Amino acid sequence: MKLRLLVVAVLFAMGCGTESEQDSTPPDGESDSFVIAEDSKSDANGVQEGSYEAICVLNFANTASRDEIYDVLHRWPADGLWEARNGVDAEPGTADDVTFTTVEQVDDVDWVGFFSFRAMRNYAEENGLCPTLGEETVFEGEDALADEIARLSEEEIQKNFANDTLARRDAHAKAHGCVRANVTIDNSGLDPDERIGVFAENRQYPAWIRFSNGNPVIQNDTERDARGMAIKLMEVPGDKVLERHRQELTQDFLLINGPAFFVRTPEDYLEFTKNAFDGEALSFFFDLNPLEWNIRELTNALQILLAKPASPIMQYWSTTPYALGEGAAVKYTAKPCGDIDSGFPDDAPFDFMSQTLAERLAEGPECFDFMLQRQLDPAVMPIEDSTIAWDDSEFVKVATIDIEQQTFLSDEQVEFCENLSFNPWHTLPEHKPLGNINRTRRVVYDAISLMRHELNMAPRAEPTGHIVFD
Numbered sequence: 001m002k003l004r005l006l007v008v009a010v011l012f013a014m015g016c017g018t019e020s021e022q023d024s025t026p027p028d029g030e031s032d033s034f035v036i037a038e039d040s041k042s043d044a045n046g047v048q049e050g051s052y053e054a055i056c057v058l059n060f061a062n063t064a065s066r067d068e069i070y071d072v073l074h075r076w077p078a079d080g081l082w083e084a085r086n087g088v089d090a091e092p093g094t095a096d097d098v099t100f101t102t103v104e105q106v107d108d109v110d111w112v113g114f115f116s117f118r119a120m121r122n123y124a125e126e127n128g129l130c131p132t133l134g135e136e137t138v139f140e141g142e143d144a145l146a147d148e149i150a151r152l153s154e155e156e157i158q159k160n161f162a163n164d165t166l167a168r169r170d171a172h173a174k175a176h177g178c179v180r181a182n183v184t185i186d187n188s189g190l191d192p193d194e195r196i197g198v199f200a201e202n203r204q205y206p207a208w209i210r211f212s213n214g215n216p217v218i219q220n221d222t223e224r225d226a227r228g229m230a231i232k233l234m235e236v237p238g239d240k241v242l243e244r245h246r247q248e249l250t251q252d253f254l255l256i257n258g259p260a261f262f263v264r265t266p267e268d269y270l271e272f273t274k275n276a277f278d279g280e281a282l283s284f285f286f287d288l289n290p291l292e293w294n295i296r297e298l299t300n301a302l303q304i305l306l307a308k309p310a311s312p313i314m315q316y317w318s319t320t321p322y323a324l325g326e327g328a329a330v331k332y333t334a335k336p337c338g339d340i341d342s343g344f345p346d347d348a349p350f351d352f353m354s355q356t357l358a359e360r361l362a363e364g365p366e367c368f369d370f371m372l373q374r375q376l377d378p379a380v381m382p383i384e385d386s387t388i389a390w391d392d393s394e395f396v397k398v399a400t401i402d403i404e405q406q407t408f409l410s411d412e413q414v415e416f417c418e419n420l421s422f423n424p425w426h427t428l429p430e431h432k433p434l435g436n437i438n439r440t441r442r443v444v445y446d447a448i449s450l451m452r453h454e455l456n457m458a459p460r461a462e463p464t465g466h467i468v469f470d
């Protein structure tokens with residue numbers, strides 16, 4: 001069964017099949033199933049809910065006219081789809097018409113299977129029914145999931161606060177330090193219509209950068225973990241996206257040390273985060289049945305976790321996409337200007353990431369190239385799946401991040417650092433976060449930041465410039 005699905009999936013991916021082939025193709029079997037079951041974790045076969053293909057098929061199934069349906073599909077699946085869409089009264093345009101919200105519902109229609117899916121996908125692509133560059137698709141139930149993730153995270157913070165002096169972030173809890181930086185824009189690699197937002201002018205922005213470990217728990221830096229680099233530009237004019245942040249002069253970029261994220265959907269993030277709070281983050285990727293493992297997610301996670309950084313001076317990526325104006329999307333990376341040392345020091349102490357950073361910045365400055373890569377093809381560089389890296393798009397340098405020689409570990413600066421809130425939605429509309437994971441973050445980051453500041457009785461204010469604490 002799996003082998004058969006694999007073969008049809010490969011054919012599907014090749015996009016083969018022409019009108020004349022469709023005519024001579026027998027209808028799909030009545031009970032053929034082509035969509036990955038909802039509870040299946042494997043992504044080796046079939047069409048995945050939320051994927052580019054799934055969005056194309058759903059758009060066709062929900063909006064195609066009767067003539068289009070009968071032109072594109074064989075008579076039997078066309079009958080099935082048309083009848084299913086019209087509801088019990090069999091009349092189009094009445095109150096009981098059905099809108100398909102999952103491809104599994106389309107797959108459940110009699111006689112709709114692999115060949116019908118391929119025909120619907122191809123027609124949708126040729127007729128503008130598939131996502132275009134920078135286009136988002138909002139899925140049913142997202143808001144409720146974001147609320148649920150926020151509620152769970154708040155509970156966890158409350159629980160941990162009972163045994164701690166501080167209410168900490170439930171993600172990226174441990175900071176290695178906040179350092180002063182200057183970000184100098186060089187937009188010469190951008191097209192004129194891409195010179196917008198913070199890339200509009202070749203100017204310098206003062207910035208704060210917070211380096212962190214990803215885990216909810218403060219642990220030894222030699223433990224396998226994601227590493228974060230959060231950049232906050234200041235003196236950025238213009239109204240920002242969030243109501244609460246509208247008049248602030250900050251623009252944030254959040255990056256981690258892998259090119260692709262290890263969670264595909266808000267549902268999966270909820271499952272992942274439940275496991276992470278139980279100290280079992282890795283069990284999200286596995287199942288008793290190896291065919292049900294989250295293979296792509298696991299590969300992405302391993303790339304992040306197997307890195308053994310010698311210091312926070314390493315390469316980081318946004319993993320999720322961001323608008324660059326209308327109808328265009330990009331991802332970001334920050335790459336050290338010089339060589340990257342890797343390998344934990346032999347005698348690595350508990351906080352060696354902040355110690356190595358402190359040693360390096362005591363000796364001299366550090367620098368990163370800040371680059372973006374453009375979304376070139378919405379099918380292979382999807383907006384709604386951040387587990388897929390945009391490997392075929394080259395990075396273009398747009399700024400240099402200079403971190404001057406400095407100290408940053410005074411008690412006052414550590415407290416200042418703890419009280420900062422980095423949020424991808426602290427942004428100009430030109431750089432609006434895109435995709436399901438980013439939409440979830442819009443709800444969660446604000447809720448968590450509000451809560452921990454309240455519990456810590458700390459001011460929740462955006463910085464307006466560099467402060468020298470020592």
Ligand code: HEM
Pocket residue numbers: 149153168169170171172210211212227228229230254255256261266269317318319320420421422437438440441444445448449452
């Ligand atoms: C649904 C998905 C995600 C959720 C719910 C989530 C949640 C959170 C939360 C609650 C925080 C702490 C915020 C605060 O208290 O100020 C945080 C921090 C962070 N997240 Fe995420 N996150 C998600 C996805 C991502 C992704 C895709 C990245 C990739 C770049 C990322 C990178 C970071 C970084 C770097 C920080 C630390 C920011 C800092 O230094 O303050 N997160 N995340």
